[in-house]
Amino acid sequence: MRAVQLPISNPPLKGFLRWAYTLSITSIHEETIPWYFSNFIQLSCKKTFLEDGRQFYFDFFRGKPNELNFNNPFLLTCSVNYTILEFLPLDAWPQFFADQIRSGYYCVVFLDESRLSPAAAYQKEPFPHHLFLYGFDLDQAIFDASMFDHTGVYRNLQIPFTEFQDAVHSMRHLLKEGVKADHHTYFYKYEPHSPYPFDRTAAVDQLRDYLNGETHLNRINYNPDEEQAFGLKVYDYLQMYFDAVESNDSRLGDRSDVRHLHVLWEHKKMMSERIDYLVAEGIIPYDEELADGYRDITKRAMKLRDQYIRHEIRADKDVFERLRLRFDQFRKEEPVLLQKLIALLEGST
Structure with missing residues (x-):
């Protein structure tokens, strides 16, 4: 076959590539939906971003390791570093990755995105990043790829083999010079899991963690990071970030x-969709206050994100007061709704 495209879906979460890449593989399969709605409840963020001057980090939290690293039960995962791939001549890289795709493996390649023309970092400073490959065409010498483009939009596009090789070559140089660390290249094959019904226990545990601002996920292998805040406590640090x-x-x-703010909106959207799913599946009874409450929070979170985007185009200082107002509202409203959801889940066993 001279051209192959593996099936993908429009991922339900796109805030960060670890979710966009893996969920674009699994979400197309109906049997993964109960697992999806059993998860993606917890949030975490970095607490010490002002003390150490490092970037503020805010995202969904599913324990450690992260989703690219053997954390999705429906994906058979292999990973390699540049040391292992050192034997591979640069001109052999396109064929090597085409062969993996032909074998049913989606490829997430660590390379220098500044050498890829659709990227925001194109022809700027080196930008080590992961690129998702799900297809190829040998006659056109292109890969079918997904990534965040120069506008910050996650989309499917085509990457010429020549740009791909240039990005790999640049990454090799950065690693050799010790400028950057190797974040590995991953290969994923979808493998149907044994039946995974909605997990009430896992969902309730995560909901309680969110309310209590803590985490119990995978503590058998990892201690919680003292520099991370969880659950409702993230609002304090979101406010600290935007005040700064x-x-x-x-x-x-x-x-x-x-x-x-995009991740915050995705979290509220996900919670609202979870409630709709639970009702549709007969797992909990319909509760108007719960369903409408999270729909309203979702709408306000989306409006807040959009207002901030407009602020970045044309400065609007009032947006910071609206941020404070919304964070306070969400911090007060969510516990009431989540306690109701927990009660409904525990009462439905």
């Missing part, structure tokens, strides 16, 4: 990042 942006605090590792 407003005051142009010199300690900030990044000046302004709308992704934090």
Whole structure:
């Protein structure tokens, strides 16, 4: 076969590539949906971003390791580093990855994205990043890929073999010079899991962790990071971050990042969709206050994100007061709704 495309879906979460890449593989399969709605409840963020001057980090949390690293039960995962791939001549890389795709493996390749023309970092400073490959065409000499493009939109596009090789060559140089660390290249094959019904216990545990601002996920292997905040406590640090942006605090590792508000919206959207799923599946009875409450929070979170995007185009200082207002509202409203959801889940066993 001179051209192959493995099946993918439009991923339900796109805030960070670890979710977009893996969920674009699994979400197309109906049998993964109960697992999906049993998870993606917890949030975490970095607490010490002002003290150490590092970038503020805010995302879904599913324990450690992260989703690229053997954390999805429906994906058979292999990973290699550049040391293992050192034997592979640069001109053999396109064929090697085409062969893996032909064998049913989706490829997530660690390379220098500044050499890829659709990327925001194109022809700028080196930008080590993971690129998702799900297809190829040998006659056109292109890979079918998914990535965040120069506008920050996650989309499917085509990467010429020549750009791919240039990005790999640059990454090899960065590693050899010790400028960057190797974050590995991953290969994923979808493998149907044994039946995975919705897990009430796992969901309730995560909901309680979220309410209590803590985590118990995978503690058998990892202690919680003291520099991370969890659950409802993330609102304190989101507020701290945007206060620092407003005051142009010199300690900030990044000046302004709308992704934090996008992830916040995705979390509320996910919670609202989970409630709809639980009702549709007969797992909990319909509760108007719960369903409408999270729909309303979701709408306000989306509006907040969109207002901030407009602020970045045309400055609107009032947006920071709206951020404070919304964070306070969500912090007060969510516990009431989540306690109700927990009661419904525990009462439905």
